[in-house]
Amino acid sequence: MSVTPTRENTAPGTPPSGTEQRRAAPRAALLLIAVAIALAALNLRTAITSVGPVLDEVTQGLGMSAVGAGALTTLPVLCFAVFGGLTPLLSRRLGSHRLLVLALAAVTLGLVTRAMAPEPWLFLALSAVALSGGAVGNVILPALVKQHFPHRVGLMTTVYTTGLAVGTAIAAAATVPLEQATGNWRIALGSYALFGLAAALPWLLALRHEPAPGDSREALGVRQVLGTGIGWQSVLYFGTQSSIAYIMFGWFAQMLRDQGLDAQSAGVMLAYLSALGIPMSLAMPSIIVRVRDQRPFVLLFVTAYLVGFAGLWVSPLNGTWVWTTLIGIGLGSFVMALTIFAVRTRTAEGTAAMSASSQSLGYLIGGAGPFLFGLLHEVSGGWHASMAMVVGLVLLNLVVGLLIARPRYLEDAIAARAAKAG
Incomplete structure (x- = not known):
């Protein structure tokens, strides 16, 4: 499938750029990438919205001070700012597909390990690991939509933003029931790492379709x-x-x-x-x-x-x-x-x-x-x-x-x- 700019984003008669001419993906691979984008979007907010409903249990269980709780609620915007700003540089060096696999690995690892953290400072540090992956995903997914689906930007943005909204809602709504069912807030928070594993698998398969460096x-x-x-x-x-x-x-x-x-x-x-x-x-x-x-x-x-x-x-x-x-x-x-x-x-x-x-x-x-x-x-x-x-x-x-x-x-x-x- 030849990938060219959309009519809306290209002046009449403008030829494709060198990068866009090099980009090609088998038609069968596009469905895989579409599913992978949707699954990746589910993971971008789970590290944030899963904590709020059980914040009291987390702070009491870790003996976290009010300052620590404040740092925990401020950490997402700081991570989104720092790691989001670094994403284009990392993407050029690693490739957008490989970078997203690493981002999902960071989300998964951070969610699992912070659920086992015995100290407040370690919980904060491992939360930052998970949030760094979410920050990279925030930036790279819109670019991947543009890269692979230039003629379907609206449709695939719908897939991406809906996945983001659904993941946010699930983490906000399901954490308390999970905590009550298991009697353990650590299990409730760590369970969202399963989303990361599910999302990483199709991206590992999609690595073979990584576009050539521009x-x-x-x-x-x-x-x-x-x-x-x-x-x-x-x-x-x-x-x-x-x-x-x-x-x-x-x-x-x-x-x-x-x-x-x-x-x-x-x-x-x-x-x-x-x-x-x-x-x-x-x-x-x-x-x-x-x-x-x-x-x-x-x-x-x-x-x-x-x-x-x-x-x-x-x-x-x-x-x-x-x-x-x-x-x-x-x-x-x-x-x-x-x-x-x-x-x-x-x-x-x-x-x-x-x-x-x-x-x-x-x-x-x-x-x-x-x-x-x-x-x-x-x-x-x-x-x-x-x-x-x-x-x-x-x-x-x-x-x-x-x-x-x-x-x-x-x-x-x-x-x-x-x-x-x-």
């Missing part, structure tokens, strides 16, 4: 991406949506409880908010890639956010299901941010570079959101200042979203900058 002159780095306006727009779009999402997942239930909702109902609303990510992942990518200009989708997500937050602010307990549904629709901006990496680039190298820069810096912005939200709540003694901060993030997301959604391409911006400098 011309190093075609490689793009994070620094080149950040030298363009479109690169920074992608960073800020990913960062603002990530910050809003982290705030909602971390504080939504507590806000409802403070307004008078009982703990069980607040938990149900949070679970519903999280579950809305699955239909958004199923529906949105294929629709987003069908059009050249994605600005209407930006407006849709922002409108849903603003109406949902206004209802939550004014009447949180009347219409809670409606406000939660609207906020969940707004959280579809996460799917939009992931899809943009492929839509706004012409090559897999460009996709990987934009994904790395946006996710590494974007997750740092996202990680700061819940902290500042909680600080404003503590200082003000209420939720209005915190909610005003969220509205500000939504408006910033709107501005940068309208910019990044315009029909332009990263490689063109880099080439124009180089020509101007030369």
